[in-house]
Amino acid sequence: xxxxxxxxxxxxxxxxxxxxxxxxxxxxxxxxxxxxxxxxxxxxxxxxxxxxxxxxxxxxxxxxxxxxxxxxxxxxxxxxxxxxxxxxxxxxxxxxxxxxxxxxxxxxxxxxxxxxx
Amino acid sequence: xxxxxxxxxxxxxxxxxxxxxxxxxxxxxxxxxxxxxxxxxxxxxxxxxxxxxxxxxxxxxxxxxxxxxxxxxxxxxxxxxxxxxxxxxxxxxxxxxxxxxxxxxxxxxxxxxxxxxxxxxxxxxxxxxxxxxxxxxxxxxxxxxxxxxxxxxxxxxxxxxxxxxxxxxxxxxxxxxxxxxxxxxxxxxxxxxxxxxxxxxxxxxxxxxxxxxxxxxxxxxxxxxxxxxxxxxxxxxxxxxxxxxxxxxxxxxxxxxxxxxxxxxxxxxxxxxxxxxxx
Numbered sequence: 001x002x003x004x005x006x007x008x009x010x011x012x013x014x015x016x017x018x019x020x021x022x023x024x025x026x027x028x029x030x031x032x033x034x035x036x037x038x039x040x041x042x043x044x045x046x047x048x049x050x051x052x053x054x055x056x057x058x059x060x061x062x063x064x065x066x067x068x069x070x071x072x073x074x075x076x077x078x079x080x081x082x083x084x085x086x087x088x089x090x091x092x093x094x095x096x097x098x099x100x101x102x103x104x105x106x107x108x109x110x111x112x113x114x115x116x117x
Numbered sequence: 118x119x120x121x122x123x124x125x126x127x128x129x130x131x132x133x134x135x136x137x138x139x140x141x142x143x144x145x146x147x148x149x150x151x152x153x154x155x156x157x158x159x160x161x162x163x164x165x166x167x168x169x170x171x172x173x174x175x176x177x178x179x180x181x182x183x184x185x186x187x188x189x190x191x192x193x194x195x196x197x198x199x200x201x202x203x204x205x206x207x208x209x210x211x212x213x214x215x216x217x218x219x220x221x222x223x224x225x226x227x228x229x230x231x232x233x234x235x236x237x238x239x240x241x242x243x244x245x246x247x248x249x250x251x252x253x254x255x256x257x258x259x260x261x262x263x264x265x266x267x268x269x270x271x272x273x274x275x276x277x278x279x280x281x282x283x284x285x286x287x288x289x290x291x292x293x294x295x296x297x298x299x300x301x302x303x304x305x306x307x308x309x310x311x312x313x314x315x316x317x318x319x320x321x322x323x324x325x326x327x328x329x330x331x332x333x334x335x336x337x338x339x340x341x342x343x344x345x346x347x348x349x350x351x352x353x354x355x356x357x358x359x360x361x362x363x364x365x366x367x368x369x370x371x372x373x374x375x376x377x378x379x380x381x382x383x384x385x386x387x388x389x390x391x392x393x394x395x396x
Contacts, residue, residue: 007345012316013353015345017272021182032181034202070315079313079353080177080270087203093132097317097385108318115320116381 012101016078024076027064030054031081040088067091069100119294122164123395124364124372125157126304126332128388129173129246134205137249150388153378154250157392160375161251166301168214168261169252170221170287171244172363173305174269176201178241186233187275188283190225191264192218196240208245214261217294221263224290230283240264247305250390267363269306269356277347278340280359284366291367304364306357308379309350310386318385319352325379325387328358333374333393336365354386368395 007015014020021028030051033039043050051061063071067089072082086096098108133150141147178201180186196211215236222234244264252260265287268274275283284302291300308325311317328351331338339347339362347356365372376392 010316010345010349012314012319013311013348014314015272015348015353016270016313021271025182028182032177035178035200037200040202069313073313078177078182078270083312084177084202092203093312093385097312100313100317101315103318111318112320112382112385115322115387 014073020076020078022076024060024078026055026057027060027072027075027077028081030056031077031085034084034088043088069096119291119296119298119300121288121291121367121369121395122166122299122301124302124304124368124391124393125247125251126361126364126389126391127247127250128307128383128386128390129243129305130384130386130388131201131205131242131246132384133246134242134249138206149380150383153376153380153390156376157251157390158253160392161301164299164301166260167298168217168263168300169248169303170263170265170291170300170367171247171303171305172265172267172284172360173243173247174357174360175266176241176243177270179239179266180270182271185268185271186266187268188230189233189235189238189266190218190222191238191240191266192222192234193236193238196238196244196262196264198241198245199239201241205242208249209256211240211248211255211262212260214263217261217298218263220294221287221290224293225283225286228286228289230286238264238266243305247303251303265363267360269354269359272344274344274356275359276344277342277359277362280363281336281340281366284363285369287363288367288369292369302364302367304361306360307351307355308358308387308389309352309355311352312354312385314353316352320381320385320387321350321352321355322381322387324350325389328361329377329379329389329391332361332365332391333372336362368393370395
């Protein structure tokens with residue numbers, strides 16, 4: 001049995017499997033580099049050059065420029081590594097969650113609070 | 118011989134690391150979460166475990182997709198935390214016990230669990246937050262640690278039953294260690310949450326409460342569950358429940374729940390904790 005997107009789809013969910021790992025390798029490798037403060041600074045100094053250094057494709061570059069998380073995921077981004085990129089843009093997990101689910105931050109927070117009802 | 122005195126579980130949300138750094142213990146948002154832990158720490162003060170075997174998942178600090186072991190175990194004298202890239206403060210290193218780690222690795226591999234051994238291993242919030250919650254003075258308390266890291270970053274992810282069996286093998290390994298040590302197993306992460314996709318913000322209280330109940334007396338309830346089904350019920354990152362099941366597998370004796378707490382939400386997560394005595 002495989003654990004891939006070929007199984008019954010779960011709406012709003014992309015399983016990060018081998019296919020996605022191949023697709024997103026350059027993007028994820030760049031994001032992993034952001035564990036280092038020097039790398040974050042280098043990226044902020046010249047984003048285009050930094051993306052080029054890691055060999056991002058056009059889809060990935062466009063997704064980074066747009067800061068749209070769903071586009072980053074579709075370009076092969078893994079959420080754990082993308083979190084490091086989002087951090088550079090000052091976005092935390094709740095900001096990212098709101099953006100992906102199409103809600104304002106307040107609406108998203110309210111939704112989480114109501115999950116406890 | 119070494120003895121397993123119990124199991125602890127706790128969510129390991131990074132925001133908790135920041136809340137600890139900012140001492141938000143009495144803040145109205147955080148209080149219902151933090152208030153659950155002092156009774157657990159009292160129990161630990163009483164039992165005084167020598168070693169904590171911490172079952173956790175790395176979120177992109179130590180491992181990248183270039184090399185991603187399904188199961189890996191630290192075999193170092195010390196484990197450092199480091200910058201994760203988005204602002205959680207780096208905290209003091211954790212003491213290890215390399216000889217004890219190698220005993221686990223030897224025993225597990227001969228028990229047909231093929232482990233990646235790591236003489237250097239950076240530990241991220243998945244490990245550090247639970248340690249801070251249960252041993253706020255870990256640096257001076259003398260507690261030694263063994264990080265057991267299970268991949269949840271990319272599929273295929275080991276199934277609930279595989280992880281439970283790994284836990285059972287960890288239990289056998291610990292109980293065959295010749296020194297008289299007291300060992301506690303920490304299962305971290307969960308409960309339901311999803312960070313990625315349009316389904317971000319998904320929480321399933323009903324399933325979380327079922328997990329909190331079944332893991333005490335009926336962990337085999339989950340043995341036929343696939344990762345796919347676990348993701349459906351608990352969210353993409355709720356698959357971390359396999360880490361709780363690994364912990365539970367290691368408790369081979371009579372298991373009694375001493376403390377428990379469930380609180381929604383902490384950040385995007387249903388936060389659960391349990392203290393289980395193993396006798």
